[in-house]
Ligand SMILES: O=c1ccn([C@@H]2O[C@H](COP(=O)(O)OP(=O)(O)O[C@H]3O[C@H](CO)[C@@H](O)[C@H](O)[C@H]3O)[C@@H](O)[C@H]2O)c(=O)[nH]1
């Protein structure tokens with residue numbers, strides 16, 4: 001019924017005039033400057049490649065070939081990067097104008113999917129805060145359903161949510177009565193000092209709930225005999241002795257039902273469902289994509305809202321009016337019927353002032369998003385997006401979707417169990433043509449890419465107050481490993497038969513396809529970065545010059561390419577509202593990634609493609625270590641673990657420092673400054689960027705320093721590389 005209304009709205013004649021708009025779109029004035037820059041820089045790149053080709057013909061050598069390869073890859077990534085700047089758009093929404101088009105009772109139903117996968121890496125206290133903040137949305141409760149997908153299949157998580165359901169009956173009316181902004185209780189009790197008559201009572205209740213859950217978590221088991229609720233006991237008894245997280249039947253529990261459960265003031269509650277899909281060691285479960293597909297089917301049997309929101313378990317709602325902003329797009333009478341999703345960029349609450357590890361993702365969230373928005377839509381970021389259900393079920397011109405099995409039986413819950421079976425997807429199009437697409441570790445980018453190839457579009461919504469806030473790792477190794485999974489997953493897309501360069505170019509806006517290519521091929525950065533991290537330095541150690549003299553006209557070409565690239569990237573950061581210090585962290589992390597994460601993603605991709613290994617989704621830990629966090633907030637790097645990621649990084653740092661010092665000595669003694677300047681500069685730049693690594697290796701003694709073992713391995717590695725290079729030349 002509601003679905004029909006949505007379809008009906010989409011088919012209304014175009015350009016219905018509204019007295020006041022629900023949303024506006026403005027092209028960014030920077031686009032003209034960007035287009036000019038692109039043309040000028042492209043000419044410079046052509047000149048450079050021309051010079052390389054001449055060199056290759058006149059004096060072919062190892063060095064000329066490597067430099068050509070490095071610059072060709074740089075040129076490719078530069079080309080793919082440009083479309084982000086050709087037509088950026090900024091949108092605004094006006095939820096206050098919604099009453100023109102719909103009463104609250106006309107709002108579409110909304111299903112919210114929250115995914116969790118491990119009660120120890122993702123403590124239930126955090127997850128339940130996310131869920132409470134969503135249950136408390138300013139949205140008609142009879143239209144709102146929250147589904148918690150538990151891929152950890154944990155009794156502890158279910159128990160925590162039974163407690164949550166009880167507490168919600170107090171928390172929701174409290175939030176609504178006093179119009180609280182922070183509807184995650186943890187955040188609220190930490191920040192808000194206002195005292196209402198019920199505040200301390202609610203706070204005590206919250207603390208008690210936390211204590212009960214913490215106790216159960218610490219003990220690792222639940223004392224079922226202590227529970228006196230029949231329904232709860234029956235649910236918890238499903239965890240028999242054979243039940244493990246990798247092998248268990250489907251568990252679906254209705255924790256709150258919106259036509260039965262009332263809050264303490266007598267108002268109906270939203271729905272809350274706990275879903276642990278069936279797991280079987282013999283059947284691949286496809287990680288988060290599999291979890292979302294199970295939820296798509298389960299929710300279709302229970303509530304079947306035309307719009308659903310996907311959230312990671314750490315992404316709590318920071319603004320109860322967010323669904324209304326989304327409606328400003330979907331309920332707009334002039335909405336493009338091909339609009340598939342509204343993405344709210346990912347934002348995080350635990351980023352330090354200088355964004356040391358570049359985890360704020362200014363590039364992705366502020367620059368790429370608006371850039372792709374102007375080219376038929378950005379990619380899905382895995383969380384914080386409201387989807388039209390139909391977009392996952394078929395092409396834009398098939399409004400009912402191709403997954404519409406008749407709901408003949410009355411028992412929705414039994415059907416819901418059935419569609420969460422492991423074998424349900426066998427011989428169906430789930431994962432290949434409908435639902436979230438399988439075969440990669442980044443289901444988000446891949447799925448949005450595939451549906452965009454079918455003609456679906458997306459828009460970005462960037463309210464000033466963050467719609468959701470999540471958490472990012474505060475230890476460098478955690479972040480590098482997380483990103484290693486992303487870039488390996490993205491390579492899986494880049495190099496599969498649906499690559500954006502081939503399939504994408506054919507079926508989507510070609511500029512948008514180039515943007516996708518840029519994102520997917522990012523691990524390729526490691527090729528030029530590694531070449532530039534070693535070649536100029538090792539040749540400097542052998543005193544051979546590889547770049548033009550400072551007085552040579554070609555030198556100015558190099559100078560221009562370097563300065564214009566760095567200058568533009570700084571400018572982009574500033575235009576996006578960020579700071580110089582954050583930009584500095586970003587460019588440093590880019591080099592760090594090039595020498596570690598990107599490189600290892602490549603290896604990972606190689607070994608999985610050769611069938612030597614299978615890929616795993618390692619869930620990022622959301623446990624906040626106070627000591628680590630303190631160090632991070634002071635802007636100090638945390639190394640701390642002996643890891644190959646750090647070995648490769650340290651080798652580069654050592655080689656650059658050594659080359660820089662030897663180079664300076666040569667210039668002082670032999671006076672070949674003009675000839676060696678380019679190499680000295682690059683090595684010096686490496687040293688400046690590597691500073692935190694030298695500090696970690698020699699100047700620090702805290703727990704976050706570089707382990708001595710890693711330093712030792714890196715010194716040996718650096719010596720071997722130097723030795724091999726010198727004997728080869
Ligand atoms: O088998 C799994 C593995 C993970 N998850 C959930 O997926 C979410 C993301 O996992 P996380 O470890 O936090 O990964 P991140 O690298 O932080 O996630 C980013 O990258 C993922 C892959 O691209 C996207 O799915 C996420 O939305 C995006 O935030 C979490 O809620 C997990 O509980 C599952 O439900 N099942």
Ligand SMILES: [Mn+2]
Pocket residue numbers: 312314620
């Ligand atoms: Mn995450």
